[in-house]
Amino acid sequence: MDMQMAERLQEALADPFDIAGHQLFVSASIGVATTPAIDPDTILRDADTAMYQAKKSGRNRCAAFHPGLHEQTSRHLRLASELHGALERNELRVFYQPLLSLTSGEVTALEALLRWEHPSEGMLFPEEFITVAEDAGLMPAIGAWVLLEACSQTAGWTQDHSGLSISVNVSRHQITEELIGHVQSALATSGLSPNQLVLEVTESAVITIANVAVLERLREIGIRISVDDFGTGYSSLVQLQELPVDELKIDRAFVQRLAGTDADAAIVTSIIELAHTIGLNAVAEGVETVAQAAAVRSLGCDSGQGFLWSRPVGSSSVPALLQRLKNPELSGRSLPSSGARGATPL
Known part of the structure; x- marks a missing residue:
């Protein structure tokens, strides 16, 4: 072949x-x-x-x-072996990035982002080890830990920031009956309300019949479902109308091309209109400039997320981040229709 x-x-x-x-x-x-x-x-x-x-x-x-792939495979196997004990050695970390309303400028949610503080390789990002975890069958255990950690920490922050939601990515390997138990356990232990938890899934994961049944049960509990990186998969309007989904997150590639051709803007406009037509929220991912934020807001997007407001930060930095984003000049509440490039990452 x-x-x-x-x-x-x-x-x-x-x-x-x-x-x-x-x-x-x-x-x-x-x-x-x-x-x-x-x-x-x-x-x-x-x-x-x-x-x-x-x-x-x-x-x-x-x-x-x-x-050269042999060397990469050897590293894959080594990481799989080391990842087995990462939870017990307290090497996994949850970082957080805010989502802001593009109309009020207020922080409405945080997205929980997994990191692995490897003892010899430093901080590893999900793309470096999630596939390893999936292949090793570790995602259910890791995912359950992330859910509990994110819900527990968010419950503490809501004392000063009521209504704050937490958005947690869910691997396709996690969408089983077991996930329902993990979610219920995390909510019961943390005291977080079900409507404050959003589970992010990919397009390919959400259209599987077995997964739909699990997600429907989660929504019955009060959990919201978000489709991450929307626009890169195969979902159609008919499918979305039938799926247990509350939100579409527009893939960052489309957002970052907004300053390009009219066709790029048309794609983003179509996704936003599609979301609103069937009663879903639209979130723009990867917003890095004031101009991009102003553009997606003018197109009717509900929320934004990206380096313009903050890079992902550790849990100890979240209270200061939330306080900083209450400042209109830094939070992007008064965005002009166009502006200079720039970001205000921590």
């Missing part, structure tokens, strides 16, 4: 499958090895290594094997 054949296979999977009246989308991460090795086991090993590289690059991709 060469790369062209792999790409043709992905094209064949692009069209939805109709199962019992539901449209299902299937994606594939494909690894290609064209090594002259005669040993079939070596070829399969190399192709498997390339497949992991495709998954790491964002899934639903093709990747060709090259010798």
Whole structure:
């Protein structure tokens, strides 16, 4: 198999499958090895290594094997072994980034963002170890810890900032019956109200029939569901109307191209109008400049999130961050229609 054949296979999977009246989308991460090795086991090993590289690059991709991938695979295995004890060694951290209303300028929520303070490699970001955790079957345990940590810390902050919500990313591997128990436990332990918890899922995760059933039960409890990085998946208007979703987060790539062509602005406008048409909130991710904030606000977006207001910060810095964002000049409440580039990260 060469790369062209792999790409043709992905094209064949692009069209939805109709199962019992539901449209299902299937994606594939494909690894290609064209090594002259005669040993079939070596070829399969190399192709498997390339497949992991495709998954790491964002899934639903093709990747060709090259010798340097062996080193990456070795690191993957090493991190998997070390991640098993990361919770017990208190190496995992939750950072927070605010979401602000684009009309009032007030902080309405915080997004919980996982970090791994690795003893020798320093602070690792999710893209460096989430796939490792998924492959090792560790995401349910890690996800449950993040939920409890984020809910407990937010419950403390709401004493001075009533109505504050917490948004927690949920891996597709977490969306099982077990997640319902983890959510209920985190809420009961922290005392946080269900309507103050938002679970962020990807488009591909939310359209799976089994996942829909779990998410519907969570919404019955009072949890809100947000579709993260919207615009990069396959959701249609018909699907969104039928799915248990409360919010669409516009992928940062679209927001950061707003100063480009009219077509870029049209995409963002369409997503916002789509959200509002079916009663959903629209959030712009990756807002880095005053001009971008003014642009998404003028298009009718409800909330914004990005470096303009703050980079993700540790829990100890959150109270000062919330206090700082009460200042209109720093929070972006009085945004002009256009402005100079700039950000006010902590």
